[in-house]
Amino acid sequence: MGEYVEWLGDHYNWQIKTDPVVSWKKRHRSLQKEKDSDAALKKYCDFMKQTETFREALNGSVLQLDGYIQEQIDRARGK
Numbered sequence: 567m568g569e570y571v572e573w574l575g576d577h578y579n580w581q582i583k584t585d586p587v588v589s590w591k592k593r594h595r596s597l598q599k600e601k602d603s604d605a606a607l608k609k610y611c612d613f614m615k616q617t618e619t620f621r622e623a624l625n626g627s628v629l630q631l632d633g634y635i636q637e638q639i640d641r642a643r644g645k
Contacts, residue, residue, distance in 0.1 A: 582620065590617075 593613055600606040 581623070586617075586620070 590613075593609070597606055597609050597613075600609060
């Protein structure tokens, strides 16, 4: 499995070049520390707008993967 993951990393042109989770966690901590509710709401809305395309693409991929997994389950059950 590890070789396959490495192959994907070498041969697939990823749209997101770095792991976004680290910066998301940093933004989350900043949001938690925010005292001004208006500023906190703005930070949240900015984050949601900035990550909308990524979240939509991720959701689409999740749905495709789920469909594939369900097909494999059905095939294994002889359906």
